Amino acid sequence: MLSLAIFLPLVAAAVLAAIPRIPDTVVRWTWLAVTLVDLAILVGMWFSYTSPQPGELAFEEQLRWMPSVGSSYHVGVDGLSLPLLALTGVVFVACAIYALKDRDRQKSQAGLFLFLQSVSLGLFAAQDLILFFAFFDLTIVAMYFIIAGWGHGDAARSALKFFLYTFLGSLSLLLGFIGLYLGSEPHTFDVVELAKTTPFQNAPVAAGFVLAAIFIGLAIKTPTFPFHTWLPPAHTDAPAIGSAVLAGVMLKLGTYGFVRIAMPLLPDAWRSWAWLIVAIGIISVLYGALVALAQTDVKRMIAYTSVNHMGYVIIAVGAAGVVSDSSAQAQQLAITGAVVQMVSHGLVTAALFLLAGVLYERRSSYDLDSFGGLAAPAPRFAAFFAVAAFASLGLPGLSGFIAEFQIFTGSIGTVPLSAIALPGILITAALFLRALQRLFTGATCGLSVDFTDLRPREVLSIGSLLLLSVVIGVFPRFLLDVIEPAASVLAVLVGR
Amino acid sequence: MNSGSDILALLPEIAVFLGAVVTLVAGSFLPRNRQVVARWIAIIALLTAAIAAAAGAAGPAMTVFNSTFAVDVGSNVARIIITLATAFVIVLGVEELSGSRRESETYSLLLLSALGTMVLAGTSDLLILVTGYLLASIPLYALIGMSRSARAAEAALKTYLLGALLGISMMVGVAVLYGIGGGTSYRQLGSALGDAPAAALAVGLAAVVGGLMFKAGGVPGHFWIPDATQAAGVSVAAYLTTVPKIGALVAAFRLLDIMPSTIEWPLVLAIVAAASMTLGNFAAFWQDDVRRLLGWSTVSQVGYLLLPVTVAGASSLALPSLLLYLVGYAATNLTAFAVVAAFPFRRTLADYRGVARSHPWLAGSLVVSLLGLIGTPPTVIFFGKLTTFTAAWDGGLVWLVVIAVINSVASVFYYLRWFAPMFFRPVERHSVAVTPTPTPAPSPTPIADVGTVRRRWAMHSAILGAASVVIIGVLGGVVLSLVGSPLAL
Numbered sequence: 015m016l017s018l019a020i021f022l023p024l025v026a027a028a029v030l031a032a033i034p035r036i037p038d039t040v041v042r043w044t045w046l047a048v049t050l051v052d053l054a055i056l057v058g059m060w061f062s063y064t065s066p067q068p069g070e071l072a073f074e075e076q077l078r079w080m081p082s083v084g085s086s087y088h089v090g091v092d093g094l095s096l097p098l099l100a101l102t103g104v105v106f107v108a109c110a111i112y113a114l115k116d117r118d119r120q121k122s123q124a125g126l127f128l129f130l131q132s133v134s135l136g137l138f139a140a141q142d143l144i145l146f147f148a149f150f151d152l153t154i155v156a157m158y159f160i161i162a163g164w165g166h167g168d169a170a171r172s173a174l175k176f177f178l179y180t181f182l183g184s185l186s187l188l189l190g191f192i193g194l195y196l197g198s199e200p201h202t203f204d205v206v207e208l209a210k211t212t213p214f215q216n217a218p219v220a221a222g223f224v225l226a227a228i229f230i231g232l233a234i235k236t237p238t239f240p241f242h243t244w245l246p247p248a249h250t251d252a253p254a255i256g257s258a259v260l261a262g263v264m265l266k267l268g269t270y271g272f273v274r275i276a277m278p279l280l281p282d283a284w285r286s287w288a289w290l291i292v293a294i295g296i297i298s299v300l301y302g303a304l305v306a307l308a309q310t311d312v313k314r315m316i317a318y319t320s321v322n323h324m325g326y327v328i329i330a331v332g333a334a335g336v337v338s339d340s341s342a343q344a345q346q347l348a349i350t351g352a353v354v355q356m357v358s359h360g361l362v363t364a365a366l367f368l369l370a371g372v373l374y375e376r377r378s379s380y381d382l383d384s385f386g387g388l389a390a391p392a393p394r395f396a397a398f399f400a401v402a403a404f405a406s407l408g409l410p411g412l413s414g415f416i417a418e419f420q421i422f423t424g425s426i427g428t429v430p431l432s433a434i435a436l437p438g439i440l441i442t443a444a445l446f447l448r449a450l451q452r453l454f455t456g457a458t459c460g461l462s463v464d465f466t467d468l469r470p471r472e473v474l475s476i477g478s479l480l481l482l483s484v485v486i487g488v489f490p491r492f493l494l495d496v497i498e499p500a501a502s503v504l505a506v507l508v509g510r
Numbered sequence: 511m512n513s514g515s516d517i518l519a520l521l522p523e524i525a526v527f528l529g530a531v532v533t534l535v536a537g538s539f540l541p542r543n544r545q546v547v548a549r550w551i552a553i554i555a556l557l558t559a560a561i562a563a564a565a566g567a568a569g570p571a572m573t574v575f576n577s578t579f580a581v582d583v584g585s586n587v588a589r590i591i592i593t594l595a596t597a598f599v600i601v602l603g604v605e606e607l608s609g610s611r612r613e614s615e616t617y618s619l620l621l622l623s624a625l626g627t628m629v630l631a632g633t634s635d636l637l638i639l640v641t642g643y644l645l646a647s648i649p650l651y652a653l654i655g656m657s658r659s660a661r662a663a664e665a666a667l668k669t670y671l672l673g674a675l676l677g678i679s680m681m682v683g684v685a686v687l688y689g690i691g692g693g694t695s696y697r698q699l700g701s702a703l704g705d706a707p708a709a710a711l712a713v714g715l716a717a718v719v720g721g722l723m724f725k726a727g728g729v730p731g732h733f734w735i736p737d738a739t740q741a742a743g744v745s746v747a748a749y750l751t752t753v754p755k756i757g758a759l760v761a762a763f764r765l766l767d768i769m770p771s772t773i774e775w776p777l778v779l780a781i782v783a784a785a786s787m788t789l790g791n792f793a794a795f796w797q798d799d800v801r802r803l804l805g806w807s808t809v810s811q812v813g814y815l816l817l818p819v820t821v822a823g824a825s826s827l828a829l830p831s832l833l834l835y836l837v838g839y840a841a842t843n844l845t846a847f848a849v850v851a852a853f854p855f856r857r858t859l860a861d862y863r864g865v866a867r868s869h870p871w872l873a874g875s876l877v878v879s880l881l882g883l884i885g886t887p888p889t890v891i892f893f894g895k896l897t898t899f900t901a902a903w904d905g906g907l908v909w910l911v912v913i914a915v916i917n918s919v920a921s922v923f924y925y926l927r928w929f930a931p932m933f934f935r936p937v938e939r940h941s942v943a944v945t946p947t948p949t950p951a952p953s954p955t956p957i958a959d960v961g962t963v964r965r966r967w968a969m970h971s972a973i974l975g976a977a978s979v980v981i982i983g984v985l986g987g988v989v990l991s992l993v994g995s996p997l998a999l
Contacts, residue, residue, distance in 0.1 A: 080987030148887035
């Protein structure tokens with residue numbers, strides 16, 4: 015069932031590629047249908063999911079692949095990966111709906127997105143380091159072609175920068191994985207096996223270097239300060255749905271790697287370096303927020319708020335590594351908050367990028383100052399943007415609040431200093447309010463004149479993302495019930 | 511042992527040799543438009559050799575003819591890759607070679623050079639190593655010069671001078687090793703060299719490995735590679751960047767596997783590996799001619815391929831990873847050349863602009879092969895890199911692995927320079943005047959007419975190659991378990 019969910023989009027992409035001269039209409043609706051079927055499978059998995067025992071997985075599948083180097087096709091789901099798998103399904107459906115009007119090389123675009131969906135799902139399900147790496151690398155290749163092929167502005171250059179930078183990250187990750195393999199006894203690439211044996215138990219220096227390699231690889235992908243410089247150009251020049259997938263799904267690959275690989279497999283090293291990780295998180299939060307505040311380009315602004323939001327996740331996973339006597343509860347809270355933040359950021363930022371895409375599609379501009387009084391001609395657009403902005407800044411009743419509340423409660427409990435990052439929330443609030451004010455209030459002027467409001471297709475696509483954010487904000491239990499058991503298992507693994 | 515079974519063990523070599531002779535003789539009697547028969551004789555001989563080698567691989571590892579030639583996983587895998595790769599070269603060059611002035615001679619020379627390479631890969635005796643070197647090299651000089659242009663003449667001369675120089679160096683090295691080891695067989699050397707004076711051992715070994723680096727196209731014997739790749743015909747270029755490396759690297763592994771630890775040869779070889787990958791990469795950065803770019807890229811690939819050779823004897827994964835990488839490298843590099851062969855009039859990177867729209871299958875094959883050369887999963891070189899990096903780290907050369915990783919990232923740049931423009935819209939005529947980049951020099955056939963030039967053999971080899979790059983990659987585990995046994999001594 016899990017492999018079906020992973021490979022269905024890939025098979026669909028291959029079928030689309032193999033049939034010559036399909037009408038674009040068929041391509042569009044096939045794409046949407048496949049993403050919907052895939053989402054249905056994932057939702058079915060969600061409902062039949064029961065939390066597995068510690069050290070075990072649900073929907074586990076394992077096939078022999080490379081026995082001589084201890085690698086296998088091993089996929090499985092737990093409370094950390096299931097929410098992200100579902101998020102991936104949702105974001106790709108939203109993109110397929112949003113792209114229903116696109117007319118530029120539809121077949122290739124649909125093929126690339128279906129391919130990207132497969133490898134993203136595969137990554138979140140992978141329980142083998144080589145499999146994880148293979149999917150990780152392929153997301154980069156697919157996203158490169160999406161940015162270079164359908165982007166605007168200086169797309170080729172941004173795509174190249176994206177490819178080189180994230181490829182460097184992925185190879186750094188590979189170095190770390192080879193280190194884990196050689197440090198384990200018996201040698202294996204299997205994540206479950208590695209979590210049982212804990213490599214490098216008596217070699218803290220080697221473990222530190224391996225963690226550094228893995229951390230840099232994941233930090234580039236996340237991205238955290240100071241590895242974030244590829245993100246703003248990639249986002250600015252990517253097409254709207256490319257940005258939505260990049261922010262909504264691909265940034266999670268990095269943070270997911272922390273909770274899936276770095277923390278459980280190198281707990282000693284993680285605890286030793288937890289302070290540094292928290293510090294990097296705090297800097298990312300504040301730096302991302304301040305730079306976002308200075309932007310006049312909507313897309314760049316949203317891109318920098320991603321650095322800010324991913325910073326909270328880093329603080330949380332770092333704080334979970336700072337062990338004190340009565341911290342089990344706080345650690346679990348912080349990890350749960352981190353995963354909720356990944357889901358929340360995925361939904362909200364994907365929605366924000368799609369909204370920014372609407373601006374560009376109508377007026378070929380992302381400049382905040384060129385618009386004004388947009389609320390009058392486009393009330394639905396204004397309302398959606400406002401909801402997304404409030405969700406992003408963490409207003410209660412929306413998903414961002416649940417996440418950030420848990421992160422700060424959990425982190426400040428173990429690391430009081432992480433309270434330094436609290437102004438980040440304030441700055442984010444300020445910049446979003448300012449953006450809302452510039453875009454929507456006042457007299458209708460500049461590019462806002464005769465601005466067409468959201469069309470049904472856009473309402474459906476963006477609305478479904480925001481609706482989920484509201485549902486998580488109001489009824490978070492269904493999500494927390496899945497994440498919490500896995501978070502406590504992880505807290506135990508890190509604490510050992 | 512009786513010599514009858516010894517001869518049987520050399521069946522692949524014998525098949526290739528007979529193939530070379532019969533191709534040459536048949537070609538001399540056939541009219542120019544019937545040379546296709548010579549081609550089929552050559553291909554059948556190569557496939558026979560591959561089948562014989564595969565059948566031999568089922569048997570136990572052993573040495574034959576007084577332990578001068580090893581029949582083990584190293585020689586058998588090398589034989590299979592060399593013969594299949596040479597057959598692939600002939601197929602991708604069908605349109606280029608058929609009807610040319612020296613068609614059957616080309617096939618015959620390719621087979622003889624392949625035979626020399628097979629000898630290089632299999633021998634466990636220094637004297638046979640020299641023979642293999644000469645047999646692999648001399649046909650190559652002729653092949654490079656075959657296209658008879660001024661550049662080809664220059665490249666052939668350059669190759670010849672460098673080959674002769676390093677060949678003599680190799681012979682000197684063999685003499686020195688014979689002097690201090692009291693024999694030329696690896697079995698004898700392995701037991702005697704431990705007590706030999708370190709300085710003499712270092713000189714002898716360096717001189718022999720220097721010769722092998724000429725064949726492998728690694729630093730310091732790499733100077734001929736870019737010139738020859740650019741000037742020779744496409745099929746010869748495909749051959750010379752792929753096949754000789756296989757023999758040279760397996761030969762180097764075999765020799766270094768028996769070397770004592772009295773001298774620090776791993777460190778020296780690690781520096782050679784680092785220099786090859788770095789120099790190859792940086793020289794490839796701003797190349798505009800696709801063949802020259804591929805030539806430099808193969809120099810950098812040799813750097814990665816030297817990683818497992820550097821840890822010969824120090825990691826159990828060294829030999830399997832080398833052989834897996836060689837399989838992957840041959841498949842991937844030949845696929846890239848097959849695409850080049852299918853586009854005979856597109857010489858520069860700019861000529862590939864917009865190809866994805868007009869030739870989607872060839873563009874796809876090129877993307878697969880170039881992503882393969884970068885080492886993107888699930889192509890086979892990814893698994894080659896994964897295992898060679900692991901082996902090198904396991905052997906204690908972490909710093910070399912880090913350099914290899916940084917080089918892999920750097921290599922993305924020039925491969926992307928090539929395949930990214932394929933997906934751009936073709937340059938429209940009026941915008942050419944605005945852009946400052948020089949328009950490509952007018953070629954004998956205008957680019958617009960390329961679509962009418964049908965090179966079906968080259969195109970189908972490219973597609974077949976790209977498919978094999980991915981399929982062998984996904985089945986990497988199977989390949990790895992097949993090549994997991996140790997060498998015979």
